[in-house]
């Protein structure tokens with residue numbers, strides 16, 4: 695089952711939920727029970743682990 699990360703729009707609480715794609719609409723904030731959540735796509739977690747040889751580094755231009 696996929697894992698989704700949400701951020702509550704009410705209290706800014708972040709949490710992850712193991713649920714299906716459809717069931718994710720029923721997810722509520724475990725802290726304040728608010729149903730308005732913003733889904734957080736975990737794009738940031740891939741960045742801070744150090745470079746793994748991407749090779750698409752922009753070339754430094756002199757001048």
Ligand SMILES: [Zn+2]
Pocket residue numbers: 702703704705706707723724725726727728
């Ligand atoms: Zn909340």
